Amino acid sequence: MAVSKATDLGKALCIITGASKGFGRSLAKEISGLLQPESVLVLVARSGNKLSELQTELDSLVAGKHLVIRCVIADLGLREGVEQVMKSVRELTAVDIDHLLLFNNAASLGDVSRYAQSFENMEEVDSYLSFNVSSALCLTAGVLNAFPRRQGLRRFVVNISSLCAVKPFPSWVLYCTGKAARDMMFRVLAEEDPDLRVLSYAPGPLDTDMQLQARSSSADSNLRQIFTVLHSEGQLLTCEQSISKLLKVLLEDEFSSGAHIDYYDL
Numbered sequence: 001m002a003v004s005k006a007t008d009l010g011k012a013l014c015i016i017t018g019a020s021k022g023f024g025r026s027l028a029k030e031i032s033g034l035l036q037p038e039s040v041l042v043l044v045a046r047s048g049n050k051l052s053e054l055q056t057e058l059d060s061l062v063a064g065k066h067l068v069i070r071c072v073i074a075d076l077g078l079r080e081g082v083e084q085v086m087k088s089v090r091e092l093t094a095v096d097i098d099h100l101l102l103f104n105n106a107a108s109l110g111d112v113s114r115y116a117q118s119f120e121n122m123e124e125v126d127s128y129l130s131f132n133v134s135s136a137l138c139l140t141a142g143v144l145n146a147f148p149r150r151q152g153l154r155r156f157v158v159n160i161s162s163l164c165a166v167k168p169f170p171s172w173v174l175y176c177t178g179k180a181a182r183d184m185m186f187r188v189l190a191e192e193d194p195d196l197r198v199l200s201y202a203p204g205p206l207d208t209d210m211q212l213q214a215r216s217s218s219a220d221s222n223l224r225q226i227f228t229v230l231h232s233e234g235q236l237l238t239c240e241q242s243i244s245k246l247l248k249v250l251l252e253d254e255f256s257s258g259a260h261i262d263y264y265d266l
């Protein structure tokens with residue numbers, strides 16, 4: 001990043017999971033303006049229709065810029081889904097890039113209508129962790145193996161984290177556990193490979209479908225109240241607000257690899 005500091009993200013392969021809506025969708029739109037021509041944007045989610053709509057929007061947003069946009073319809077809760085994304089990524093290894101950007105953004109809140117002591121069913125917990133933890137590790141490993149360290153290639157791995165990675169929220173045992181595990185996973189990755197630029201970014205409370213679930217389904221009435229007030233008083237962040245801070249951090253490229261940075265830290 002040193003050469004192109006603070007202006008763009010180079011000629012990149014940029015992979016965004018959970019790109020069909022919410023933060024991931026807005027990120028795809030914002031980041032497309034920061035990629036140099038001939039860059040490749042890989043958009044992953046289960047909803048093919050929404051990805052196609054986004055592709056059409058991006059095509060007109062960056063018209064003439066020659067961005068290659070690939071949509072991968074995949075369920076990251078399944079091994080086949082992760083393999084499907086890997087297959088698409090491996091097909092791109094011949095593309096000439098100077099930046100690799102992987103945004104592990106896809107996530108789910110899980111069942112927040114119950115407390116920790118109701119989770120007796122291992123399959124339910126495993127299924128949650130498969131999507132929210134295992135898929136992020138396996139996809140990251142696969143992408144990094146497909147694009148190993150080489151001179152002239154700057155590799156960024158971003159984990160979209162949460163305050164819940166560091167603070168327990170009652171009735172959110174799955175989500176808090178998953179986010180804490182992911183943060184540690186990416187800290188280990190940063191420790192193991194100093195060549196990588198690894199960031200866990202907590203985007204703040206966003207006005208997305210996930211927030212709707214948080215304020216309507218959380219078993220904890222205090223949490224429901226907090227999120228309801230944030231929503232009714234217009235204090236939720238727009239995805240664009242949060243993304244501008246994330247992109248500033250990436251462009252400045254001065255964070256300590258493996259760090260957890262919150263929107264409100266900046």
Ligand SMILES: NC(=O)c1ccc[n+]([C@@H]2O[C@H](COP(=O)([O-])OP(=O)(O)OC[C@H]3O[C@@H](n4cnc5c(N)ncnc54)[C@H](OP(=O)(O)O)[C@@H]3O)[C@@H](O)[C@H]2O)c1
Pocket residue numbers: 017018019020021022023024044045046047048050074075076077104105106107108131160161162163202203204205206207208209210211
């Ligand atoms: N919203 C907040 O207030 C908030 C706060 C802190 C952190 N975050 C984090 O920010 C990130 C984005 O959240 P958001 O609010 O944008 O969530 P969202 O609106 O619920 O969007 C989630 C995205 O993940 C995808 N997804 C869900 N299940 C999937 C699966 N099994 N396989 C593949 N993709 C899947 C969804 O697409 P499909 O349904 O099409 O698959 C969608 O594109 C998440 O990591 C979240 O934990 C959010």
